[in-house]
Amino acid sequence: MGKRNKVLYQVLVLLTLAAVLFVTACSSGNKEGGSASSASPSGSPASSASDTASKTPDKKVKLRFAAYNQDTPAIKQDLANFAEAHPNIEVEVMNFPNDLNEYYKALDVAIAGNETIDVILMQKDTAGKKATQGILTDLDSIAQKDNNFDIKANYGSVMDGAKTNGKYYYIPYNIDFDVLYYNKDMFDANGITAYPDENTTLKQLADNAKKLTTGEGANKVYGFVWGYATYNSLLRLIENEGWQWLKEDGTPNLEDPRVKEVFATFKDLFDSGAVPSIANMQLEKMNNRVVFAQKHAAMIIRNWWTPVQWNTLRYDDKLFWQNGPDFKFEATHLPRFNDQDKPKLQFVQPGWGYGVSSKSKYPAEAWEFIKFMTATRYEVSDAITVIPAYTKISDEKFATIYNYYEKKDGTIIKDAYGPEVAAQHKKIKDEIVPTISQFQIRPIDVGIQNAIMDVIEREATEYFTGKIDIDDFIKKIQAEAVKVAKK
Amino acid sequence: MQRSNFSRMAMKENITGYLFILPNLIGLTVFTLFSLVFSLVISFTNWDLVGQLKNVKFVGFDNFSAIFKDEYFWVSLWNNTWFLLAIPVNILLALLFAVALNKYVFGRKSLRVIYFLPYITNMAAILVVWNMLFHPEKGPINSFLRSLGITHPPLWLLDSSWAKPNIAMFGIWTSVGFFTMIYLAAIQNINKELYESADIDGASSRGKFVHITFPLISPTSFFILILSLIGSFQQWSNIQIMTEGGPGKSTYVLGFYIYKKGFSYYEMGYASGVAWILFLIIVGIMLVQWRMQKKWVHY
Numbered sequence: 001m002g003k004r005n006k007v008l009y010q011v012l013v014l015l016t017l018a019a020v021l022f023v024t025a026c027s028s029g030n031k032e033g034g035s036a037s038s039a040s041p042s043g044s045p046a047s048s049a050s051d052t053a054s055k056t057p058d059k060k061v062k063l064r065f066a067a068y069n070q071d072t073p074a075i076k077q078d079l080a081n082f083a084e085a086h087p088n089i090e091v092e093v094m095n096f097p098n099d100l101n102e103y104y105k106a107l108d109v110a111i112a113g114n115e116t117i118d119v120i121l122m123q124k125d126t127a128g129k130k131a132t133q134g135i136l137t138d139l140d141s142i143a144q145k146d147n148n149f150d151i152k153a154n155y156g157s158v159m160d161g162a163k164t165n166g167k168y169y170y171i172p173y174n175i176d177f178d179v180l181y182y183n184k185d186m187f188d189a190n191g192i193t194a195y196p197d198e199n200t201t202l203k204q205l206a207d208n209a210k211k212l213t214t215g216e217g218a219n220k221v222y223g224f225v226w227g228y229a230t231y232n233s234l235l236r237l238i239e240n241e242g243w244q245w246l247k248e249d250g251t252p253n254l255e256d257p258r259v260k261e262v263f264a265t266f267k268d269l270f271d272s273g274a275v276p277s278i279a280n281m282q283l284e285k286m287n288n289r290v291v292f293a294q295k296h297a298a299m300i301i302r303n304w305w306t307p308v309q310w311n312t313l314r315y316d317d318k319l320f321w322q323n324g325p326d327f328k329f330e331a332t333h334l335p336r337f338n339d340q341d342k343p344k345l346q347f348v349q350p351g352w353g354y355g356v357s358s359k360s361k362y363p364a365e366a367w368e369f370i371k372f373m374t375a376t377r378y379e380v381s382d383a384i385t386v387i388p389a390y391t392k393i394s395d396e397k398f399a400t401i402y403n404y405y406e407k408k409d410g411t412i413i414k415d416a417y418g419p420e421v422a423a424q425h426k427k428i429k430d431e432i433v434p435t436i437s438q439f440q441i442r443p444i445d446v447g448i449q450n451a452i453m454d455v456i457e458r459e460a461t462e463y464f465t466g467k468i469d470i471d472d473f474i475k476k477i478q479a480e481a482v483k484v485a486k487k
Numbered sequence: 488m489q490r491s492n493f494s495r496m497a498m499k500e501n502i503t504g505y506l507f508i509l510p511n512l513i514g515l516t517v518f519t520l521f522s523l524v525f526s527l528v529i530s531f532t533n534w535d536l537v538g539q540l541k542n543v544k545f546v547g548f549d550n551f552s553a554i555f556k557d558e559y560f561w562v563s564l565w566n567n568t569w570f571l572l573a574i575p576v577n578i579l580l581a582l583l584f585a586v587a588l589n590k591y592v593f594g595r596k597s598l599r600v601i602y603f604l605p606y607i608t609n610m611a612a613i614l615v616v617w618n619m620l621f622h623p624e625k626g627p628i629n630s631f632l633r634s635l636g637i638t639h640p641p642l643w644l645l646d647s648s649w650a651k652p653n654i655a656m657f658g659i660w661t662s663v664g665f666f667t668m669i670y671l672a673a674i675q676n677i678n679k680e681l682y683e684s685a686d687i688d689g690a691s692s693r694g695k696f697v698h699i700t701f702p703l704i705s706p707t708s709f710f711i712l713i714l715s716l717i718g719s720f721q722q723w724s725n726i727q728i729m730t731e732g733g734p735g736k737s738t739y740v741l742g743f744y745i746y747k748k749g750f751s752y753y754e755m756g757y758a759s760g761v762a763w764i765l766f767l768i769i770v771g772i773m774l775v776q777w778r779m780q781k782k783w784v785h786y
Contacts, residue, residue, distance in 0.1 A: 105750065
């Protein structure tokens with residue numbers, strides 16, 4: 001019996017060993033790759049462009065592109081256009097979940113597991129974090145070898161906000177900025193002749209919001225509907241004026257008087273009924289773009305993509321405007337925080353973009369792909385669907401963002417709004433004075449920023465439901481934020 | 488010679504058996520055992536989830552000592568302990584429903600389906616409906632309370648005093664149907680002759696329940712208790728959707744804390760430490776329950 005147990009034990013040990021070898025084989029399989037052209041990260045030092053650039057440009061290389069939601073006809077066309085322009089570069093789009101959060105989780109797992117990746121699609125904050133972790137190659141050195149390609153001249157002053165430790169690690173293909181939309185007819189009906197413009201202050205906006213609020217229940221018209229269903233998003237209005245999340249000493253900056261003022265202003269608006277509360281927006285999953293289009297809001301603040309979504313809701317979902325917009329509306333700059341602040345300031349966010357993995361064997365080719373996807377593709381496609389960071393886009397091409405729409409049934413609309421909507425957005429884009437970003441002054445750990453934002457979200461309910469006053473609220477969030485910011 | 492043949496045959500049988508379970512064993516080793524060991528190892532490091540493993544530093548017990556000094560850990564543990572109060576309510580309700588459904592109740596088959604539906608329905612869908620029901624201004628619950636003369640009904644998920652009870656109610660509502668079915672199966676398995684004997688002896692309904700039903704379903708009660716305890720400590724997805732740990736820290740629980748620390752704040756080493764502490768807490772409670780079952784569980 002004892003001998004049999006000994007044999008069984010040996011068999012069990014062998015099986016476990018087999019399992020461990022299996023795991024090792026699986027993980028090393030990705031490192032070495034299935035084809036000769038895939039990058040091999042093992043043993044490679046952190047890249048510098050001159051070490052790893054392909055020495056034979058005619059040699060066909062394969063780039064592995066980490067991205068999500070790339071299965072659209074437009075992207076497929078872009079990839080086909082790139083392949084035509086660069087026959088020596090093959091791009092393989094890696095298979096990641098089609099959901100933003102799931103994509104990032106899967107991307108982190110892939111990077112941690114040393115999977116071969118050449119180009120990564122990501123947002124600005126993620127790019128900053130990955131740059132500090134050594135996951136991305138600095139693009140300045142690669143651009144220098146490309147006839148001294150001037151990144152800032154081609155992508156604008158928004159690139160100041162895309163730097164990490166003074167270098168570029170990713171190129172955004174779009175920029176994101178907020179716009180104030182207002183219903184001109186409602187202003188006229190209420191006898192308000194001073195329409196919002198770049199000089200409007202937050203107080204003036206609040207006063208107008210109260211005047212423009214009418215009705216109850218199903219007939220309610222809000223004077224103003226904020227665009228983002230989180231309390232910490234209200235601080236965007238002061239971020240535009242240069243407010244920073246952290247002070248010089250690295251502690252949270254929630255005791256800044258502007259924080260108190262913005263929260264107090266919005267509490268007053270929520271309590272007066274002129275603006276739906278954040279809690280209501282969360283519970284009802286309110287989309288202020290729909291509320292505005294259906295004439296239940298006189299003003300909204302939301303990003304530039306608003307008229308694009310209106311096209312989807314109007315042409316495909318047939319939610320409203322079957323015969324075109326049934327009221328006059330305009331777009332303008334966000335309000336200034338107060339009349340001491342300069343107009344047109346905004347913390348313009350570089351949006352989604354691309355970076356080169358520090359383990360890529362083909363950084364030069366990866367750079368070509370990035371340049372194409374952030375600039376060239378806009379010039380060659382029929383229409384564009386984002387506000388490019390690329391500065392040299394023509395007015396005609398820019399107008400297609402809003403006026404060109406392909407319905408689900410394949411019908412193409414070429415003049416959804418006429419020339420005004422696109423012209424107003426282009427004017428805002430060209431006139432915006434980007435605020436110097438947090439990243440330029442003091443890179444903030446994304447984890448810490450998330451933790452501080454969570455503190456505001458959790459504690460804000462007590463203030464906005466009237467359980468505590470503003471001073472206690474500010475003290476509480478500052479104290480809690482200091483605790484979570486210590487890492 | 489015969490003994491040797493017998494051993495060889497027995498060994499062959501054993502090997503065959505192991506080969507049959509080999510795929511499962513490999514899966515268990517790779518996806519469970521390896522993950523467990525890996526999480527234990529990184530709980531002693533400062534890994535931030537996305538950084539390269541070669542840059543990870545071993546920090547010894549620093550994570551664990553920081554956890555025990557962390558206010559959020561103790562608040563989360565306290566909230567988890569509070570949620571344990573829902574367990575006896577859940578068990579009692581499930582037992583009452585099961586006893587009622589076992590008797591002559593009109594439409595009991597339809598009722599079984601209705602009670603079980605929340606358990607199998609997608610949580611996100613249920614939560615949308617739940618939020619609408621308990622909307623502080625427009626929800627039917629508060630409208631009903633106002634009609635009863637309560638001018639300031641609770642703000643439910645927006646109130647730190649009511650958020651926990653509301654989440655506990657949600658937990659009970661979604662799981663009571665499942666436990667009812669389990670109890671119902673157990674009750675229906677009790678030998679009817681026992682009840683007949685009790686009737687002959689003149690036992691009351693209460694007497695039959697206390698001396699026959701309850702002891703004979705005690706293994707089922709123990710099983711439900713264990714399931715509920717583990718589920719209560721592991722809950723986080725409903726917290727994330729309903730309150731994100733707020734208002735304040737009133738609904739911050741360990742499961743949610745682990746998720747936030749690991750995936751939002753990029754402190755995976757720390758989060759792994761909390762996860763292992765949670766594991767030890769659950770194991771400790773299970774061991775206590777296992778010992779105590781000798782007193783009240785009858786097999």
